[in-house]
Each structure stands twice: as structure tokens, then as C-alpha cells.
Amino acid sequence: MRLSRLWLPTTKETPADAEIVSHRLMLRAGMIRKLGAGIYSWLPLGLRVLRKVETIVRQEMDRAGAQEISMPMVIPAELWQESGRLTKYGPELLRIEDRHQRDFVLGPTHEEVVTDLIRRDLRSYKQLPVTLYQIQTKFRDEIRPRFGIMRGREFLMKDAYSFHLEADDLEREYRNMRAAYARIFERIGVEFRIVKADSGAIGGDRSEEFHVLAGSGEDVLAVSDASDYAANLEAAEAAIPAVRPSAAEALARVATPAQTTCEAVAGLLGEPLSRTVKLVVVKGREQPLAALVLRGDHEVNVVKAAKHPMVAAPLQLAGEAEIRAAFGCPPGFLGPVGACVPVIADRSAAMLADFICGANEVGFHLRGVNWGRDCTEPVVADLRNVVAGDPSPDGRGRLQLVRGIEVGHIFQNGALYTAALGVRVQDEQGGDRIPVAGCYGIGVSRIVAAAIEQRHDEAGIVWPEAIAPFSVIVCPIGAGQSTAVAEAAQNLYDELAAAGVETLLDDRGLRPGPMFADADLIGVPHRVVVGERGLAAGQFEYKRRGAGAAEMIAATAAAVREKLSA
Numbered sequence: 001m002r003l004s005r006l007w008l009p010t011t012k013e014t015p016a017d018a019e020i021v022s023h024r025l026m027l028r029a030g031m032i033r034k035l036g037a038g039i040y041s042w043l044p045l046g047l048r049v050l051r052k053v054e055t056i057v058r059q060e061m062d063r064a065g066a067q068e069i070s071m072p073m074v075i076p077a078e079l080w081q082e083s084g085r086l087t088k089y090g091p092e093l094l095r096i097e098d099r100h101q102r103d104f105v106l107g108p109t110h111e112e113v114v115t116d117l118i119r120r121d122l123r124s125y126k127q128l129p130v131t132l133y134q135i136q137t138k139f140r141d142e143i144r145p146r147f148g149i150m151r152g153r154e155f156l157m158k159d160a161y162s163f164h165l166e167a168d169d170l171e172r173e174y175r176n177m178r179a180a181y182a183r184i185f186e187r188i189g190v191e192f193r194i195v196k197a198d199s200g201a202i203g204g205d206r207s208e209e210f211h212v213l214a215g216s217g218e219d220v221l222a223v224s225d226a227s228d229y230a231a232n233l234e235a236a237e238a239a240i241p242a243v244r245p246s247a248a249e250a251l252a253r254v255a256t257p258a259q260t261t262c263e264a265v266a267g268l269l270g271e272p273l274s275r276t277v278k279l280v281v282v283k284g285r286e287q288p289l290a291a292l293v294l295r296g297d298h299e300v301n302v303v304k305a306a307k308h309p310m311v312a313a314p315l316q317l318a319g320e321a322e323i324r325a326a327f328g329c330p331p332g333f334l335g336p337v338g339a340c341v342p343v344i345a346d347r348s349a350a351m352l353a354d355f356i357c358g359a360n361e362v363g364f365h366l367r368g369v370n371w372g373r374d375c376t377e378p379v380v381a382d383l384r385n386v387v388a389g390d391p392s393p394d395g396r397g398r399l400q401l402v403r404g405i406e407v408g409h410i411f412q413n414g415a416l417y418t419a420a421l422g423v424r425v426q427d428e429q430g431g432d433r434i435p436v437a438g439c440y441g442i443g444v445s446r447i448v449a450a451a452i453e454q455r456h457d458e459a460g461i462v463w464p465e466a467i468a469p470f471s472v473i474v475c476p477i478g479a480g481q482s483t484a485v486a487e488a489a490q491n492l493y494d495e496l497a498a499a500g501v502e503t504l505l506d507d508r509g510l511r512p513g514p515m516f517a518d519a520d521l522i523g524v525p526h527r528v529v530v531g532e533r534g535l536a537a538g539q540f541e542y543k544r545r546g547a548g549a550a551e552m553i554a555a556t557a558a559a560v561r562e563k564l565s566a
């Protein structure tokens, strides 16, 4: 491709609303342009990268035995009604109406459509297993679209779905997909981690996410420093602490006139924060309220707490009026002693002795509090977010908190959708069975941004070879003044192109500075400079993107190709 003909509007400025580096670089490198909030056009350079990612995903899906299909993006709302998700999915689901006032949704994911597709033709167990996939534009009306195409409203997803007679066959395919995903991210050339995920309100047995590690990631992951244990913070289990020490102090009531936080009370009493507990009052499932007790230095894990049978899901905090009515005192002075709502203590809080808590009386706290002695033994559960330094739940090493970008998600959803949509299949004995299913998603467009988050420097993008928009950029210097340079550059370009090397020829006649700046910005892995002085010595200048220095090589296409395969 000749750069003079390429629609490549590179810019120096960084747009104000671009908060993260991939968003800035994709705009600056002329890869994408914004049409509306979370809605982007892909320009030629960006689309080349997107297609490369797509191709790798497609090849590995095909290799894993999945079959490509294409499902509609516009879906009759009745189908979502049937699965129960029309209301459950919430406002991310964009609804539209046709001219006959019939309701439709724009597909944010396709479990319903594919399950409907299967139920139309599935008769016998002999047709199973089957894995179908598509690579398609999805729409989710994200509450906060941001970071460019990283969290868009419209984005490209690979979504695959498998159907099985038996759960163990689903488990086999889940592993097959898991392995295919690992190959995909290895081939793309990004550093990733497979992370235990919460299977969420949808239920299901097993779910893992694939994360590209990057400081700008929106997800916090807990990873062991000594094993491959990794879990999304939502799902990371807090290890069970050792034993509770025995009570040593007597219960005492202390005045805390202005201290309404654990920090302030600990400060006043000169005690560590980890000795205090706080009460988080939430709506209960059967009873109106429930009180969660956590150590002052720990935070509630919203997902874990909402799974507790005594707690309403999703988690809802009690209002101040409700708290006053139940405790006879305002928030800031609450504690488990004499509490008249069911108390659930986090494992760590339940292991405390001689702890400090509110006295359920304005202006007072209690110290030297002990479970069983001063208040009833609580119900105990894992309610908190893990923190850095916690022991890894697999017993190996300590947890570190790192940030990740979710680029893939694999999921066993069992009979959830097949049962809801009434799918039936005959088994070998002629019995009527509900098949089980798995679903497997990859954020194809998000991968492009995630790769940039991981691979960039001051000057611009440093593409992994496998998804670079072009492999080589040829930069002639002074081609306007030197026919030798112009011809040598043209010949090199022709020979590389003929050999199937994706080559960009910068024929815009720019001076070296701006020409190299663009080459660095768009991140082409190999740069060949054709200059008069080099040619006189029979040499090109070669530089690998991201390498420190350039080197001189023989002025032949063969010498350049040798560098590409090095």
C-alpha cells in the first residue's frame, strides 16, 4: 500500500476525552473515529488490525471444531421474554420498535437466538454435540461507554455456543474452548491470565475469564505470587483465618462523641484498624434487614454478600431511617452487641477477640468485645474483598492485586436457556431430555485496544507481529531529488509485495522526522530506510520497532526478508 493513497489521518494532539493510552493512540494513529458515545468507525489502518484478530479467532475456532454461522442482530423481543431476560438484562438492552409497533432488541449476546435455532431442528442425541459460533457486531447500551472501543456500545464479539446431551461432554468442550482461547491469545501475542469468575446471577457451574494484564484495566484480579491461582476480585475467596484467640479484656463502653468511622475510633483509642469492626446494614431476603459485620480494614464484596441466603440479591444498603428504626441509633455507632437484626460476620471479623464496635448508642463505642460472651455467635460467611497479602486460597503463596482487561469469557450455563426455551432431545433409550449448553465469548474489538495497552512506548504503538496492520514500512529519504532512491524504494516495495509481505511505502515526500514519527506512531514492526548515502554503499537502514538502534543491511529485498523472519 502506498501511504499517499491510504486514508491515514494521523494527529499529534491528544483528544481531551481520551483517558487511556490505547484510546489516545488509536485516535492519533488514525485507526478509529467517533460517531457517537461508544460508537466508532474503523478506518483502514484500524480495520486491518481488527481483521487480523478476527482471522486468528476464526482459525482457532474452526480448528477446535466450532462451525461458523451468522445470526441476526435485530431480535424479536418475545424471544427474550421467553427466556425471562427481557426485564432481567436491564437497561443495557436496547429496545426498538418496527413500523407495526412490534418490539425488538439489538442483540447484546445471543443465547436466546442460538437456543431457538437449535430447538427448531434438534431431534436426536445423534445430532449432539454441536458448537456454533459467529463473529458479529453486538450492541449494549453501556451506562458509561469509555476508553474508545475498549468499552463501546457497539463492538465486535466472537460468541460461540455448544450443546450437549450430558454434563461431562459439556465439560470436555469447555476445556476444548479454554485451550483454543489460550492458543488465540498466545498467537495474538498478548500476555494474559485465566481467571476464575463469578458466574453471576445467571448461575451456572463454571466460568472463567481471560484477562490481558494492564494497569488501565477496569477489573481487579487477585493472583497468587506462587501458583497459577487467579480470580476476579468478585470471585476471589478469602482464606479462612486460623483460630480465634481467647478473650482477654473486659467489655468497656467508651465515649466517642465525634467518631463515626472505624478509622476515627481506632485513632482515638490508639488501636489498629484491624481490631475494629463495622456493621453494614443491608436488605434481608426473608427478614427486612441483615447486618454484615466486617473488620474495619476490610470492604464488603457485593457479589459474595448477595449470594448469602439471608441477604437480598442484588445487594441493597438499608436507608438511614430504616437503620434508626431498627437500632434506635444512627449509622456510625452500630455494633453486633444487642443488635436486633440477624448478624452475619465475615470470616475474619468472626475470628476477632477483644474487638471494638459501635455501642448502638449515639456517641459511644464498645471495646474488649467478644463473640459468644458479649453477643451471640454470628452466622459466619466469606463476605469481604480479598486484600494484597492475603494467603492464596489454594494454600500456595500470597495474593497480589493486579488490573486486567477482560477479553474473553467462557461459561457453562447448563440447562438454563435450553430449559427456559423448552428444548428437548431424544436420548439413546428414547427418553426425552433437556440438553445442556456452554457459551464462550471473545471481545474481538476490545483485544485491539488491550494489545495497545500492553504494547506501546512514548512514540506510539508497538504491535505484536501477528496483528500489525503492515509488516514493513519502506521510508525513502529525498526521493524527490534522487531517482536512485525513488527507484530502489519502489523496487523493494514491489519485491516485498510480490513475496506476500504486507508493505507500506511512505511516498508522501515527507522529511525524515515526520515520516519516522508516523511510522513509530502506527507501530509497523519493521522499518527500512532507503537513503542516497546508504545506497552508495549498497545498504538499507533497518530498524525493528521498539529496538534501540538502527543497523545497516544489504540493499536487497532478501536481506529485508531475513530480518522479518529473524
Ligand code: ATP
Pocket (backbone or CB within 6 Å): 109, 140, 142, 149, 150, 151, 152, 153, 154, 155, 156, 157, 406, 407, 408, 409, 441, 442, 443, 444, 445, 446
Ligand atoms: P464487562 O465486564 O467488561 O462488561 P461482560 O462480562 O459484560 O464484560 P461478556 O458478556 O462476557 O462481557 O461478553 C464477552 C466479551 O465481550 C467480554 O469478555 C469482553 O471482552 C467483550 N465486551 C463486553 N462488553 C464490551 C463492550 N462494551 N465493549 C467492548 N467489548 C466488550
Ligand code: MG
Pocket (backbone or CB within 6 Å): none
Ligand atoms: Mg458488561
